[in-house]
Amino acid sequence: MDEPTQRNPVRAGVIVTGTEVLTATIRDENGPWISQQLTSLGIELAEILVVADHRNDLRNALEHMRSVGIDLIITTGGLGPTADDLTAEVVAEFTGRELRLDREMEAKIEQILSRFAASTTVNLTAEAINAANRKQALIPRGATALDPVGTAPGLVVPGPDGIVVLVLPGPPRELRPMWATALGLPPVKEVLGRATPLHFYRLRMFGTPESELAMELREIEADGNSLDELEVTTCLRKGEVEIDVRYRDGAEGAADALRAELQSRFAKTLYSVDGTTVDQVVAGLLQGHRLGLAESCSAGLLAARIADVPGASDYFAGGAVTYSDESKTGLLGVDPDLIERHGAVSDEVAEAMAIGALEQFAADVAVSITGIAGPGGGTGEKPVGLVCFHARNIAGETKSLSPVIPGGRRDVRERSALVGMHLLRRLLGQG
Amino acid sequence: MDEPTQRNPVRAGVIVTGTEVLTATIRDENGPWISQQLTSLGIELAEILVVADHRNDLRNALEHMRSVGIDLIITTGGLGPTADDLTAEVVAEFTGRELRLDREMEAKIEQILSRFAASTTVNLTAEAINAANRKQALIPRGATALDPVGTAPGLVVPGPDGIVVLVLPGPPRELRPMWATALGLPPVKEVLGRATPLHFYRLRMFGTPESELAMELREIEADGNSLDELEVTTCLRKGEVEIDVRYRDGAEGAADALRAELQSRFAKTLYSVDGTTVDQVVAGLLQGHRLGLAESCSAGLLAARIADVPGASDYFAGGAVTYSDESKTGLLGVDPDLIERHGAVSDEVAEAMAIGALEQFAADVAVSITGIAGPGGGTGEKPVGLVCFHARNIAGETKSLSPVIPGGRRDVRERSALVGMHLLRRLLGQG
Structure with missing residues (x-):
């Protein structure tokens, strides 16, 4: 395999402008997402x-993309109101288009900034607003402006050699909605139309190691299921295994067969066949229930994940973050003698915490988490990473476990919230 | 500020070869680390x-780095035994150096592979070992090989125009030790020697918009403080503004003067002059105290941040995640009539929650958060994003506010935890 036998008909390149990314101050979230x-x-x-927020660097980057035959250039960042926000200007030069003030856009931005000024206690002077406003409303002639999600408009700019430059803002929550809008615009649609669509599904597993999955995939192939037409990527991600399957028209049969094989071989651990996350699965299962939580080492991380789903107030009564022994007794009615006898991190205390949460929140389902996140607090018998989980419903059904979770303090705490979520899923009848 | 007035004397560029990074299957850890x-x-x-693991893409990348005046090119990845590991070969071409088999290196790699074969259950045939071995022992003439940490040697290759190419393996645990070795080798030392060390400090602010900071920086300059010798980067990051200042020997005076100006102009909002985060500042201020939390819309996010700092159990008693009205009454003793009269999201209920948290956790400091995270639940009078905060100590001192936080559900919740943290900071005497 020297060179790929065929290049895709459409090649895209992403230019991230941001000294902050180069200096490792922030991580680029946009490249992977756009990918x-x-x-x-x-x-x-x-x-x-x-590249850094320097005019020359950005201009060289655009020229480089052109020289290697990129059809769709996507820039992110550099659209703010300050002097080192140069993207619109440099892209205008690169595409040979003059910048002109878009009055309509100016009015839109003014409105956004006024709203912002009104909602904050900080005084934005009219002068500051106007300068920022005028700069951000400069649009290359012949380009299409994309309405701001924050305060900066995006741009679709037809360039030389049939290249299209899509200019997007840096903050992901502004970039993502704007991306969706841009896909519908004629110059972008035209470039995209030259590609043949790729179909995709994602499976999610919890509790199967990646190596076992790799072995099973080889067996599936040995059993006569060809995977040649499929692009299968497996990825260990935040404690779960994701399996991404991509295929073009005509390979639907192979794709469906693989999914069915994996579902039957991993009936216990494969919990999502359509990309749904465990948080979404649990949110669905919780409808009609009333949930109470009791967290020690995870200290609110499970509660925060539960509440992250819109509409959680329909079923989420509340949680007790009982970091001290006194609070386990005070909020959850855990017998101090039980803590004394078995220790705060024990199956017995985890059970008592779950029972306490059921009562305290008048809940019908509860999960408790108590563990040693480290770096201190471990002993020979109870090492750092030991976490005791107990899920229980009002009918007295339970699921519990007490693994030793590897990694540092943050890993142990985040993994605890994940395990708690999966225990809840299993108690609620899935798996 | 069009272009920086002076370029640094040494510029480096990193080329990451890896289709997995481009497809967002894995994250590049090397770029930020090298930075x-x-x-x-x-x-x-x-x-x-x-770039992808394609010969042309890598060659174009090297040419691009040369064309923009990079002095030190660092490549990562593409040094393995398989056919798409092309880096050594392409770098040899780029630097005009012939590849030759290094017998000594071949022997070293053979030894490593034999050890590896002995320690694994996988059968590596002698043939496979030899092929891999020979390929990885090919060294460009005149280059210095760096002993393998895994199985692949690194390379220091003098290139055209005084450029030095440092060729490193992709896995971070191989790359990092090899980096240390490379720094001591003459061609790398020579390039590095041309640089003068760069000093750095970071300030953090909360409550000042970036636009106002930009204006103030212009004023500071207009007032006669030259910023020419300083590289000042401002970055909006998770609701705070970070100001990074970099400077070389001789610019200490200007750097100190800028810091002093910013400290006096932003006395209320500039809370960190040494890069310390608000979580660390608050952890320091909490020593000797006992903290209780009461969270509604943030639902554990503030508790999780407090507990993220090792040793938090010294001062963190616990938190109540009171998502339902009943739990506000049950756990925190909030009068149901008060909720009825003012609504669960109100200054009055926030105050009652904080008082309840002080009592429930026998705490001497407490913070409460109650708000409307959305997307539903907003009204004309109380829009989505309205969040009421109340911080209170046992002496009855209080800090409270009730802003409307912009953004989606997650933004509102995360920003709530941040505002809660800053309110705690202010109550504890800083700011």
Whole structure:
């Protein structure tokens, strides 16, 4: 395999402008996200180029993308109101288009900034607002402006050699909605239309190691299921295994067969066949229930995940973060003698915490978590990473376990919330 | 501020070869790590370019780095035994150096592979070992090989125009020790020697918009403080503004003067002058105290941040996640009539929750958060994003506010935890 036998018909490149990314102050979240979006559209992301907020660097980056035959250049960042936000200006130069003030856009931005000024106690002077406003409303002639999600508009700019430059803001929560809008615009649609669509599904597993999955995939193939037409990627991600399957028209049969094989071989651990997350699965299962939580080492991380789903107030009564022994007794009625006899991190205390949460929150389902997150507090018998879980419903059904979770303090705490979520899923009848 | 007035004397570029990074299957850990190493050596990382494992893409990447004036090119990845591991070969071409088999290196790799074969259940045939071995022992003439940490040697290759190419393996645990070795080798030392060390400090602010900071920076300059010798980067990060200042020997005076100006102009909002985070500041202030929390919309996010700091159990008693009205009454003793009269999201209920948390956790400091995270639940009078905060100590001192936080559900919840943290900071005497 020297060179790939065929290049995809459409190649995309991402230019990330951001000194903060280069200095490792922040991580680029946009490159990976755009990559996934492009993949689902059947487009190869050929390059990601991170450059500083300097005019020359950005201009060189655009020229480089052109020289290597990129069809769709996506820039992220550099659209703010300050002087080192240069993207619109440099892209205008690169595409040979003059910048002009878009009055309509100016009015939109003014409205956004006024709203913002009204909602904050900080005084924004009219002068500051106007300067920022005028700069951000400069649009290259012939480009299409994308309405701001924050305060900066995005741009779709037709460039030389049939290249399209899509100019997007840096903050992911502004970039993502704007991406969706951009896909519908004629110049972008035209480029995308040259690619053949790629179909995709994602499976999620919890409790199967990646190595076992790899072995099973080889067996599936040995049993006569060809995977040649499928692109299968497995990825260990935050304690779960994700299996991504991509395929083009005509390979539906092979794709469906693989999914069915995996479902039957991993009936216990494969919990999602459509990309749904465990948080979404649990949210669905909790409808009509009333949930109470009792957390020690995870200290609110499970509660925060539960409440992250819109509408959680329909079933989430509340949680007790009982970090001290006194609070386990005070809030959850855990017998101090039980803590004395078995220790705060024990199956017995985990059970008492879950029972306490059922009562305290008048809940019909409860989960408790108590463990040693470290770095201190471990003993020979109870090492750092030992976490006791107990899930219980009002009918007295229970699921419990007490694994030793590897990793540092944050790993132990985050994994605890994940395990608690899966225990809840199993108690609620899935798996 | 069009272009920085002076370029750094040494510019470095990182080329990441890895289809897995482009497809967002894995995250690049090397770019940020190398960036930090370079910064401490006073060298500017000018670009990070991620390309696929294709010969042409890698060759174009090297040419691009040369064309933009990079002095030190660092490649990561593509040094394995398989056919798509092309880095050594392409770098040899780029630097005009012939590949030759290094017998000594071949022997070293053979020894490593034999050890590896003995320690695994996988059968490596002698043939496979030899092929891999020979390929990885090919060294460009005149280059210095770096002993393998895994199985692949690294390379220091003098290139055209005084460029030095440092070829490193992809896995971070192989790359990092090899980096240390490379720094001591003459061609790398020579490049690094041209740089003067770069000093750095970071300030953190909360409550000042970036636009106001930009204006104030212009004023500071207009008032006669030259910023020409300083590289000042401002970055909006998770609701706070970070100001990074980098400077070389001789610019200490300007750097100190800027810090003093910012401290006096933003006395209320600039809370960290040494890069300390608010979580660390609050952890320090909480020593000797006993903290109780009462969270509704943030649902454990503040508790989780407090508990994220090792040793938090010294001062963190616990928190009540009172998502339902009943739990506000049951856990925190909030009068149901008060909720009825003012609503669960009100200054009155926030105050009652904080008082309840002080009592319930026998705490001497407490913070409460109750708000409307959305997307539902907003009204004309109380829109989505309205969050009421109340911080109170046992002496009856209080800090409270009730802003409307912009953004989606997750933004509102995360920002709530941040505001709660800052309110706690202020109550504990800082600011």
